[in-house]
Amino acid sequence: MRVVVGVCGGIAAYKVVGVIRTLVLEGHDVHVIPTESALQFVGATTFEAISRNPVSTDLFHGVAEVKHVALGQSADVVLIAPATANTIAKLAAGLSDNLLTNSVLASRAPVVVAPAMHTEMWENPATQHNIGLLRERGMRLVGPESGQLTGSDVGVGRLAEHDAIVAAVTTALAPRDLEGRTVVISAGGTREPIDPVRFIGNRSSGAQGVALAEAARDRGADVVLVGANLEVPAPAGVRTVPVSTVAELREAVLERSGTADILVMAAAVSDYRPTTTAEKKMKKDAAGGGTSIELTQNPDILAELGAQESRPVLVGFAAETESDESALVELGAGKRERKGADLIAVNRVDEGRGFGTPDNEVLIVGDGGTVAARACGSKRTVADAILDAALAVRR
Ligand SMILES: Cc1cc2nc3c(=O)[nH]c(=O)nc-3n(C[C@H](O)[C@H](O)[C@H](O)COP(=O)(O)O)c2cc1C
Structure with a gap:
């Protein structure tokens, strides 16, 4: 421009x-x-x-x-x-x-x-x-x-x-092509408490989800950002709902999915949580030199949303470590099918790529498991490409 x-x-x-x-x-x-x-x-x-x-x-x-x-x-x-x-x-x-x-x-x-x-x-x-x-x-x-x-x-x-x-x-x-639409975005990484000071978490900073919220806001949408432990500031002009665990994120997203036109699940959600959370900090000596934590599977929020009869355009994310593009597309297509999502943004993550970096690279897998779009550059550029693809599904 x-x-x-x-x-x-x-x-x-x-x-x-x-x-x-x-x-x-x-x-x-x-x-x-x-x-x-x-x-x-x-x-x-x-x-x-x-x-x-x-x-x-x-x-x-x-x-x-x-x-x-x-x-x-x-x-x-x-x-x-x-x-x-x-x-x-x-x-x-x-x-x-x-x-x-x-x-x-x-x-x-x-x-x-x-x-x-x-x-x-x-x-x-x-x-x-x-x-x-x-x-x-x-x-x-x-x-x-x-x-x-x-x-x-x-x-x-x-x-x-x-x-x-x-x-x-x-x-x-920005084009005002999302005026009058509600866009719900989950961002960040969930934390499942082990005890009052420890948790099972992940490396997601929330930057890609925040870039999505900014892009949707700039394009005229009414934006709700469900932010899980965001390490970057939430943007002005969007409604932010802070959450921490998968259960909190699930509740916040399900509550708002009915009014959303587009729902982007960009948060990195833990597949498992400790079956019990210790009320007091776990002591090293008490474990006798080693310990194990029993885990319980978390609900699959994306699949739950995908199974809803009347639902917004649903975009999921898949963070994968494969280096081969056809393998990434295959993984994205499989996830899209299993979850019932419209689009899956597949991004390759490894040391220095994806998490905590200013840039991102995604393949957007859509109808029939084909690549609907690909985007590479700043997280804002990637965000706009994802919103373009979601709007195309809506049309
Ligand atoms: C050191 C100095 C700092 C100035 N800072 C400002 C300022 O911050 N804002 C302002 O409106 N004018 C400021 N002025 C006055 C403008 O420079 C002056 O009004 C000038 O005619 C503005 O021209 P312009 O609008 O074509 O740039 C300052 C002048 C000087 C000497």
Whole structure:
């Protein structure tokens, strides 16, 4: 996607370099338009190197390419960060006196505005009036936040955090194809207690399930995230139900499956639990140098959901250690059949792959045990591919 980033003349301009870098690493084609004042804070060389695209502030440069409108017209989203009081006022008035304001006026893309300024400037009635006008026109505000400002003062006016700005841009770019739908996602790894301090668990951090929740939210869904011992923060704007054991996860998912349109079981669920849980911490000496724990099989939640007569589109996960693709597809097809799921996302896990890593690779096995889709890249990319495949089943 093409992201145009307008950078204005505020101290927080240096922070936006990190945002630009993240957007580039996520695969976006990023074009930076700094104002003249912005270049007092961060040089064009930095913006060019980080965005990997030429940078220009000059309205009358590259006239043959009609740059003053071309950048805005071709944008899928425009981000203005940090947005100064001055540029906010210009946007509110509809001025077009530099390359950035021309580009905004020439664009039909969603505009995300991340203001940053001292509290007095932010609270000034002129700025508040201008912000109100931008909101009314559908521009999306992210921040400002309260906190330490430049110098020693503290108050509202601090640039929104890096992740919040990136999320606002990603949300603005997402298709709204899940609007009006409810998506339930289980994520994380269950823990079955052995005693008050020990448990049987697994290596799942919950990152893939959280990426699914974020993607579904950005695409307009009402999202419920049943999170089992998540090691990553639950995203804003989704309803999170914290659980720990398989029994808790089962209850939370079954309670919500009736109202879901799509249900993705991304949590790593323990097949077994200790038959009894010791009330007190088990002592090493009491075991006499060795011990064994009797295990009882847990209910198969995916199969239970798959057997329901009226159920949402059901997506299961299979974490496998086979290296051969045809063996992975076969395992996925077998699991899909046994569980009665619509899709099985098979991912290969081993040391350094799948669990606890930023990237993932899945084969999505669908109708007839064939590969409905395959996805490789960030967990967000994989999440979008899974949601695309689930929507295709729904249609
Ligand atoms: C050191 C310094 C820091 C500034 N920080 C901000 C700021 O955070 N927010 C703001 O609205 N203006 C800030 N300004 C004022 C703007 O640079 C000034 O209003 C300028 O005209 C903005 O131009 P632009 O909107 O075209 O980038 C700062 C000025 C200086 C000298």
